[in-house]
Amino acid sequence: MPRKRIINGAAAIREAIDQSMKKDSSVFIVGEGVPDPKGVFGTTLGLRKKYTKNRVWDMPLSENAMTGTVIGAAISGMKPILVHQRLDFALLSLDQIINNAAKWFYMFGGQQSVPLVIRMIIGHGWGQGAQHSQNLQALFAHIPGLKVVMPSQPSDAKGLLIASIQDPNPVIFLEHRWIHNATGDVPKKLYATPLGKANITKKGSDITIISSSYMALEALRAAQLLESLNISAEVVDLRTISPLDEATIIRSIKKTGRLLVVDSAWTNGGIAGEIITRVVTKHMSLLKTMPARIGLPNLPTPSSPGLTKYYYPNIETIMRSVCDVLKKDSSPIKKILAEDPSLAAVSHDVPNASYMGPF
Amino acid sequence: MPRKRIINGAAAIREAIDQSMKKDSSVFIVGEGVPDPKGVFGTTLGLRKKYTKNRVWDMPLSENAMTGTVIGAAISGMKPILVHQRLDFALLSLDQIINNAAKWFYMFGGQQSVPLVIRMIIGHGWGQGAQHSQNLQALFAHIPGLKVVMPSQPSDAKGLLIASIQDPNPVIFLEHRWIHNATGDVPKKLYATPLGKANITKKGSDITIISSSYMALEALRAAQLLESLNISAEVVDLRTISPLDEATIIRSIKKTGRLLVVDSAWTNGGIAGEIITRVVTKHMSLLKTMPARIGLPNLPTPSSPGLTKYYYPNIETIMRSVCDVLKKDSSPIKKILAEDPSLAAVSHDVPNASYMGPF
Amino acid sequence: MKKNMPKPVEGRHIQRIYKTLLRIRMVEERIAEIYPEQQMRCPVHLSIGQEGIAAGVCEALEMKDTVMSGHRAHAHYLAKGGDLKKMIAEIYGRETGCCLGRGGSMHLIDLQANFRGSTPIVGGTIPIAVGLAWAAKMKNEKQVSVIFLGEGTTEEGVFHESLNFAELHKLRVLFICEDNLYSVYTPLDERQPERSRTGIAKANGLYVDSGDGNKALEVYAKTQKALDYIRSDKGPAFLEFSTYRWREHCGPNYDNAIGYRTEEEFEMWKKKDPLVQLEKIGKFTEQYKTSLRSKLDTEISEAFEFAKQSSYPKKSDINPNLAYAS
Amino acid sequence: MKKNMPKPVEGRHIQRIYKTLLRIRMVEERIAEIYPEQQMRCPVHLSIGQEGIAAGVCEALEMKDTVMSGHRAHAHYLAKGGDLKKMIAEIYGRETGCCLGRGGSMHLIDLQANFRGSTPIVGGTIPIAVGLAWAAKMKNEKQVSVIFLGEGTTEEGVFHESLNFAELHKLRVLFICEDNLYSVYTPLDERQPERSRTGIAKANGLYVDSGDGNKALEVYAKTQKALDYIRSDKGPAFLEFSTYRWREHCGPNYDNAIGYRTEEEFEMWKKKDPLVQLEKIGKFTEQYKTSLRSKLDTEISEAFEFAKQSSYPKKSDINPNLAYAS
Ligand SMILES: Cc1ncc(C[n+]2csc(CCOP(=O)(O)OP(=O)(O)O)c2C)c(N)n1
Numbered sequence A, B: 001m002p003r004k005r006i007i008n009g010a011a012a013i014r015e016a017i018d019q020s021m022k023k024d025s026s027v028f029i030v031g032e033g034v035p036d037p038k039g040v041f042g043t044t045l046g047l048r049k050k051y052t053k054n055r056v057w058d059m060p061l062s063e064n065a066m067t068g069t070v071i072g073a074a075i076s077g078m079k080p081i082l083v084h085q086r087l088d089f090a091l092l093s094l095d096q097i098i099n100n101a102a103k104w105f106y107m108f109g110g111q112q113s114v115p116l117v118i119r120m121i122i123g124h125g126w127g128q129g130a131q132h133s134q135n136l137q138a139l140f141a142h143i144p145g146l147k148v149v150m151p152s153q154p155s156d157a158k159g160l161l162i163a164s165i166q167d168p169n170p171v172i173f174l175e176h177r178w179i180h181n182a183t184g185d186v187p188k189k190l191y192a193t194p195l196g197k198a199n200i201t202k203k204g205s206d207i208t209i210i211s212s213s214y215m216a217l218e219a220l221r222a223a224q225l226l227e228s229l230n231i232s233a234e235v236v237d238l239r240t241i242s243p244l245d246e247a248t249i250i251r252s253i254k255k256t257g258r259l260l261v262v263d264s265a266w267t268n269g270g271i272a273g274e275i276i277t278r279v280v281t282k283h284m285s286l287l288k289t290m291p292a293r294i295g296l297p298n299l300p301t302p303s304s305p306g307l308t309k310y311y312y313p314n315i316e317t318i319m320r321s322v323c324d325v326l327k328k329d330s331s332p333i334k335k336i337l338a339e340d341p342s343l344a345a346v347s348h349d350v351p352n353a354s355y356m357g358p359f
Numbered sequence C, D: 001m002k003k004n005m006p007k008p009v010e011g012r013h014i015q016r017i018y019k020t021l022l023r024i025r026m027v028e029e030r031i032a033e034i035y036p037e038q039q040m041r042c043p044v045h046l047s048i049g050q051e052g053i054a055a056g057v058c059e060a061l062e063m064k065d066t067v068m069s070g071h072r073a074h075a076h077y078l079a080k081g082g083d084l085k086k087m088i089a090e091i092y093g094r095e096t097g098c099c100l101g102r103g104g105s106m107h108l109i110d111l112q113a114n115f116r117g118s119t120p121i122v123g124g125t126i127p128i129a130v131g132l133a134w135a136a137k138m139k140n141e142k143q144v145s146v147i148f149l150g151e152g153t154t155e156e157g158v159f160h161e162s163l164n165f166a167e168l169h170k171l172r173v174l175f176i177c178e179d180n181l182y183s184v185y186t187p188l189d190e191r192q193p194e195r196s197r198t199g200i201a202k203a204n205g206l207y208v209d210s211g212d213g214n215k216a217l218e219v220y221a222k223t224q225k226a227l228d229y230i231r232s233d234k235g236p237a238f239l240e241f242s243t244y245r246w247r248e249h250c251g252p253n254y255d256n257a258i259g260y261r262t263e264e265e266f267e268m269w270k271k272k273d274p275l276v277q278l279e280k281i282g283k284f285t286e287q288y289k290t291s292l293r294s295k296l297d298t299e300i301s302e303a304f305e306f307a308k309q310s311s312y313p314k315k316s317d318i319n320p321n322l323a324y325a326s
């Protein structure tokens, strides 16, 4: 067996960009702070030096126009990557994303595709508050013409980003801040992980947990811990929320007969509802019990750690929900969590114990 | 019984604004073309003359800034009504709507509410195409802090708009172009129809059809025609899609055991999925058959009447879906429709036979 | 000779500009005439009265230069050499249209002619046109990207963001602003203070100029000067030309009667008809004019015939997979 | 005496500006000092080095005038008279904070002081501040609405839309732009061409002026002149002041070492410390300075103590109903 190469999500993303730029001279990257010393959480470090100013661009604080300019570049045969350090900033550019990028291909009769990747950082932690932490994947997934990718594992972050760059369509690539810190084995070579294919990260037979991005990591941990309660949960990491991999979802539910969807966004009108609806409008009889969903309470994100503690779903919430769906006693959960050494030290509002703020 | 006063939706909306401005001097209205001779499809005609320039404003083509300015006016104790002749234009202002209007109240500790109504025209017809006809209610309904209203009947258009103006929160008031042309009995006095309460426009026992805005009118027509097939459909007109009137929905399904949701938007990630999810995650056992939904195909809106004919759901689509859910033979539908004189003459892409384009 | 006076425009350019202008006029008048048949089932924004700008600007362009536009795009599309048949078929919603019938009048495109697209969200194509120039710079290509916009469009933030970015990287962008005094029915004084839009572009560092949009030769000459500047990589340019829309904002009719502008104002502008002005300067013979008109008439009739004979797109075009390239 | 030279600032204003400036400096230095304790668990954008602008501008304001700001708002909040305890408690995420702990450092508000709110979406509060002035006009109120913004923020379209609208209706808006050369770590030359932002505001018709933001008295004097103009309803004004942020964009540390700017540049600006410059002009006695510092020190300690003693908000604050007013 080859030696494993353990790197974190940020390094994996950096590598995906680096290798894509190396391979294809039409790829370029632009965003506020892309060439700066912090390099967008480390994901763009060193790129300007390697690929020069002509392919690695900083930009004015003009989200809407810059989205238009990369569309213009994309229909000129380039493959732009546009980066927003927070999804929230991209709300200024929804006109260009929804009215133009998503529709250009169809509305002009399929003559010009828009091979564009827009990376947006989502997530939570460290008191970012209402305007710096939104998880608006549902909004993008509702728009025909866009693809929406939400990786969890570093290896997927790399492979899916490469696939997104190669895809001829506009792809919204959502990176939860905490997947930048997650580590895993990442192959060194350039490889594309196909969009639209979910990944079963843990096999199980009692319940299907569907999730994506950082919540897929939490779901996996929860599922592992549930083993000690003799619960066998299957974890489906969606990877892409548009298009959805309905086949994998249905196959899993056929096996388990139970469904919990875990999302990082507001529950109301979120992607979890879409998944549940796809199941019940086509295969309701597969379900032995009522499906369930977990997401954020329908409330703007507060800043105080005293509040975020109760705002974000976590391993415990997921475990409890699984028990609810299975009508199992959830009282042992507290103890299981208390005894797990890996969960101790870390505060709920940081990705790991070494995190010091303030971004 | 008092004599009926039959007016159309546009006149009802105009009256709601007029009476609100008369009653409350803090109400003002602004939008591109508000004081012009067409008066936003007739809904603002004559207002400037009556209430002067200081309360009836035209505006620059600056959707984002103007949304900010009305937020500023709202936190100054005014009650602004901002109008967009197409929802599509409001995509330029989603930053202000989502980041500021929706969150201001909670994120500043509940000190300042934002009593703001943003009217947006949605709809279809006459080759408007991809950028002039979007029905993005799901997008707004996903955002905590916003209310989303979608009237169908003229009397509701009036009552709900008055309630929206009086509401201390930002309300997205979506007017399907064709409800402007729909006529009905509208009381003359000023009255508020409470937000968040659905309306059962037809009682029935076999199936619940949930809908809103123009599709609620279509659903009602479909339900009436289905009587001749001995199908008794109950039609729930949501009126408000955020907050949703879950109680009325559940009460109806308790009675019928079957559910069809009809929406005017893209199916994927649409509000129909949210409604179905609310039902199946809490009351799945009420359903005797699989729930169903109707919406637009997940595709940008084409312009050609040769295509829109197949793009938009209509009375026939709804009738067929009902038959599907009930596992009834749908073959008589063609004949029923062919024989209905009210459906003859009108082309599918205009609200009525007198419509001449080009807006 | 007055200082800075542009050198006189050569005859062959005058003739070509005239042809272009007349052709646009005749096409749009035909649209207006036939629109009431209700077979062009989409909004149409005619540029009758404003064609001098499209004709003058595009005469100064090279084939490789690109053009983009907004809702009022017929003139720009035709002046850049867009296919007439495909445009009319598009307005008729037919499968032979330039967008296969998916776009209608507000979405025109002809890649052969380097007319790279027009869309009706005000300001929406401005940054895209800037992006074309940015990509050209990255690829070391030399074409100029022209974007047509109305004076109302300069109220959109994205216009200002685009000026900044185009100047920042000295991109080969030519902004052409057509000031027809109105945005729909709203006059300038409800939308903008006393400000000159050229002043704003200039404050951003752009080359600016302005002129009479109803004098097509002036437009041509000023565009040429701006193009010289742009082609020497000194940076983008912004030109504004005053003009007037004769018919209603959207649709085929005259609408002076509805009250947002006066009949006098309209008549005043009509006297400045860019076509008539050019005919005077061109001193074309009656015979030339008649034969040109008749040739164009035939071409236009054929285009309408082509459109009407074409089929509607097939039902299979309503297929979610078509939203994505593969 | 030189023409146009502003009349000398009176002593009591100098003293008040000094107090304000020193207080902001000491508060922010305390934040920087204690931040590593990791009890202020939210991003903080310190304005150390830039306080002269906040202090100078706000001294010229009346109580009824309103102020809004963006991500770097501590100085503006304090200079306008925002409650110190509530600000520190907010940064600590406590229920006694000015937003009940829901906002953190990037959301400050004190309605008593007419500090009407700050939010961290760049440019987001600009049109809201314009809206305050618009509402004032509709209600025939006379206060001025001040909006603080960074030079980077002028790249956002909404800034330009706001200039246009404010001038269109001659609203009582004062735009204060703090030019500290950077947006996060990005220098101006990657974001803007050679352009003066005052030039852009002027092209929109606004009263404009610019000056040295590290000279608080100059800021005060220029603000007064601009306010005279605004208060006579001639229209809005845009002032730009140059300055420099000493510490990292976000957070408590110095960051010259990371490579986006030089130590020399930093040292050069540090020599222009607005506090030191004002101390020289004010010729305050050592005794006065010491006693003021000690008074402020006590006040600040009390504020931090207050914050630390306060409780976190209750779990019941996570309630979807709270998203709506009733
Ligand atoms: C973002 C946006 N806002 C509003 C509209 C509605 N609209 C269509 S054309 C138009 C007028 C634009 O005025 P101008 O730029 O001067 O062009 P003109 O019509 O005069 O040629 C408006 C407001 C739109 N299409 N897009």
Ligand SMILES: Cc1ncc(C[n+]2csc(CCOP(=O)(O)OP(=O)(O)O)c2C)c(N)n1
Binding pocket: A032, A061, A063, A089, A092, D071, D072, D120, D121, D122, D123, D149, D150, D151, D152, D153, D154, D180, D182, D183, D184, D249
């Ligand atoms: C719309 C938006 N884009 C980007 C950001 C990220 N951001 C936060 S502060 C900042 C710098 C703004 O620069 P400037 O206006 O000069 O203010 P300064 O930080 O220098 O005081 C940026 C880019 C943001 N908060 N909002």
Ligand SMILES: [Mg+2]
Binding pocket: C150, C151, C152, C178, C179, C180, C181, C182, C183, C184
């Ligand atoms: Mg115009």
Ligand SMILES: [Mg+2]
Binding pocket: D150, D151, D152, D178, D179, D180, D181, D182, D183, D184
């Ligand atoms: Mg700055």
